[in-house]
Amino acid sequence: MEARLYVIPGSHPAMAVRRMLELKGIPYKRVDLMPVISRGVLRALRFQSHTVPSLRIGGRKVTGSREIARLLDRIQPDPPIFPSDPEQRARVEDAERWGEESLADPVRRIFWNATRRDRSGMGTYAEGAKLGVPIGLAVRTAAPIIAAEIRINGAQDDPARADVAALPAALDRIDAWIAEGVLGGDPPNAADLQIAAGLRLAMSLDDLRPLIESRPAGELAPRANPEFAGRTAAVLPAEWLEPLRAA
Ligand SMILES: N[C@@H](CCC(=O)N[C@@H](CS)C(=O)NCC(=O)O)C(=O)O
Secondary structure, three states, rough: OOOEEEOOOOHHHHHHHHHHHHHOOOOOOOEOOOOOOOHHHHHHHOOOOOOOEEEOOOOOEEEOHHHHHHHHHHOOOOOOOOOOHHHHHHHHHHHHHHHHHEEEEEEHHHHHHHHHHHHHHHHHHOOOOOOOOOHHHHHHOOHHHHHHHHHHOOOOOOHHEEEEHHHHHHHHHHHHHHHHHHOOOOOOOHHHHHHHHHHHHHOOEOOOOOHHHOHHHHHHHHHHHOOOOOOOOOOOOHHHHHHHHHH
C-alpha cells in the first residue's frame, strides 16, 4: 500500500503522524512543504482540507492528525494506538482532543510569535527536509510567510502571551494524566503522540524548555517522539515568562 505524507518541517501534528507510521511499520514517502505554500499544494492535490499533516494512503486522502490516527489504527491495528477497552479509549480520546485544542494550538501560536521576533532558528527545524530551495534562502525570505502564519493562527502578542501564562496549568494536567496511567505507556497511545509532539515543539523554544524538561511531561515527550529537530533562542519578553517562574 503506497503512503505519502505531506508535512511542514517542525509541524508538531505532522511529527505525531510520522511517529504513528513508524510505530505501525507502515512505509511512506514524506513530502516536505513550505508553510502557507502548503495550502496551495494540498488544494491542487485535491485534499478536502489544506493543512498538514495530510496523508494519501491506498487511494484515500485524509487530513488532520486525529483523523489520520483513526484511519491508521483501522488499516494497521498492530500495535494499536487506541485502547480496546471502551472506558480507557474514551479517556485517551479526551486527552488526545485536549492535546490538539489546548496544547498544540497554543504552542503553535507561541512558536510563530517567537519566530516573528527572531527567525534565525527557523532553518534548524528543516534538518533533513527537502524543500526544493536552499534553507538559508527560505529563512531569509520568510518574513511574508511568518506574517501570514501570525494572521492565520491568531498568534499576535495578546493571545500568545495568554498562551504562555496558561502553560503551567496545562503541564499540571499532563503530569496528572501520566500519574493516572492515561499517558506514558509503552508503546505510546494516540494521546501520548499528540501531546508529546506539542511538548516537543514547546521544548524547542529556549524560553519554555526549562519549565518543562524536569517534569514527567518533559520526560514523556522525547520518549514518545524521539526525533524532533529545531531550536528557537530565548526571545519572549521577560514579563510574559513571569507566570512560569512563579509556577
Ligand atoms: N489540528 C490540526 C492542525 C493542522 C495545522 O494547523 N497544521 C499547520 C502546521 S502545524 C499547517 O498546516 N499550517 C500551514 C498553514 O497554516 O499555512 C491537526 O492536528 O492536524
